[in-house]
Amino acid sequence: MGIFLRELRIHGRGGQGSVTAAELIATAAFKSKIYSQAFPAFGVERRGAPVQAFVRFDDKKVRLRSQIYEPDYIIVQDSTLIGDVNVFGGMKKGGIAIINTEKEIEGVPDGVKLVKIDATSIALEILGLPIENTTLMGAFAAATGEIEIHALEESLRERFPGSLGDKNVAAAKKAYEIVKGGL
Amino acid sequence: MLQIMEGSHAVAEAVKLSRPQVVSAYPITPQTHIVERLAEIVADGELDADYICVESEFSALSSCLGASAAGSRVYSATTSQGLAFMAEVVFNVAGMRLPIVMTIANRSLGAPLSIWNDQQDSLFLRDSGWMQLYAEDAQEAMDLHFIAYKAAENHEVLLPAFVCFDGFILTHTFEPVDIPKQEEIDAYLPAFNPYQRLDAKDPISFGMYATPDYYQEFRYEINAAMTRAKKVLREAGAEFGEMFGRDYSGLVEEYRLDDADTAIVAMGSVCGTIKDAVDEMRDDGKKVGLLKLRSFRPFPYEDVRTALAGVSNVAVLEKNINIGSRMLGAVGLEVKDAVYKNGTPVYSYVGGLGGRDIRRKDVKMITEWAETGRNDCFFGLREEVL
């Protein structure tokens, strides 16, 4: 038990779509034939306040209901959170930290792989808005292999119909290609 | 078909498939997503029901009471303060023997204000005459709605039912659920056949006043119906299992309890975390198992007694506080009564109140406490209050 369980913790700010990111990653994982579970750190978050959302992946039904304290993966949507929030807290050795930044990142624990991506610039370029959660999903797919890119594309199109879906898919794919190329 | 969705939306799907004719509810966190989704479902014409918008929970259940008395299948949902506000009507619905099904998205009661999960809200209406079923995950929450309607509407029962599922922990979690087909549910749950109903052409009154010569007999009847509900619920659960492959014939569910020395007893979503903790403790050579209570009302004391016959210690994980009682939790009190003749020690360990996270290490800790005979207490308490 537990060997196959993988856990993702998403750090963002209220309004950045952390919960949506968790739901869409879980949906994409489900479409990739993996059992998944997504849930927010329940609360009454206001816009801009630090928030968390969680995703679990397993080869069987996920029963565990507690929050995630020792993640295999983290996504940090806003690098200004680092310092305010212990985003690396409890990370497992061999874990992967995906951070939206172009700056140098300090404090990455030993044994944790850092994947930096300037998702905000990609989102601005493709979506015209600094909403980078879907871009980071592409980076997550490439960095971890937990979700297949076509499953992510399908999930994005279900959530965002029409041209909005096209743009979000394009942003996710661009990040996917950048991270794949860098690996 | 297996789909991934939010727990609240899974429950809304279950309600849609149950074909209620009247829905009335007032939105309150963390129940809101259920009734918002249902409002969409009704507005989109996917469910032919009257959705009655009201100004309070008191009105919500009052309109449900009238609609049920008029012979409709009726649905509502609430939690916490909303349920407290309904309380007067809650007792009336049971007393008038109206088989309403209501989802409780379990949440703590104020003050202090808390929107987060525990099970104090449904448990404070323990003696109202409503059945109380508790779900471990979104799938069970869905399925229990069909079973609840079937048992509630049975003329041997005619009692309303709460389907309780933990606020946020289940309501706001995305996970895979198997959604039955409409024709399958129609076959399992036929149209409501009321025992008696309001009809302007053949008038009748419900819940007339009863003098001291008669009141007691009505309470006796409600209790007798609740006792009969055990068999009806088991049969409804078994029939569901035959049709859908998910067996709910037990009012309790045993997990690795066969040779266990210590049993943990719990209700709701925490049972999932406990199962994972039990597996880890078993890997470490500890003989421990879980007894999950699916039904709290009726309380299946025979099943609890049988399931716990071989164990030496019982740790009841309580998401409620039985204030002023020697036994700290309301569930432990019932479990202790069930095993009284066996003389097995039963301890109430209270935690997870107001949304405090319960982790596998907490489960392991209370297991050790039971093994060493530690008396009833809170777990995870901040030290400054001690």
Add this chain to the structure above:
Amino acid sequence: MALNVGCSARPGNARDNKTGSWRTFRPVFDNEKCNKCGTCMMICPEVCISEDEEGYPQVDYEFCKGCGLCTEECPKDAIEMKKEEK
């Protein structure tokens, strides 16, 4: 009272309960003073006052329990409560 499920009941039970036996004072109407306003008929809690053929009040003493509300409210003081002689 029947032990019906949900304590339900058919209408008309009030007719079985003949409250006339409770009466110690009976209302006596003086049609000389009465202006046929109908206040007594509306106020009667047992609804046992009706109009006779000429429009004057008449009481069904099987149900009149002698509460005296009609006497209290009569604007013409046309009703007098008299001790029942049983």
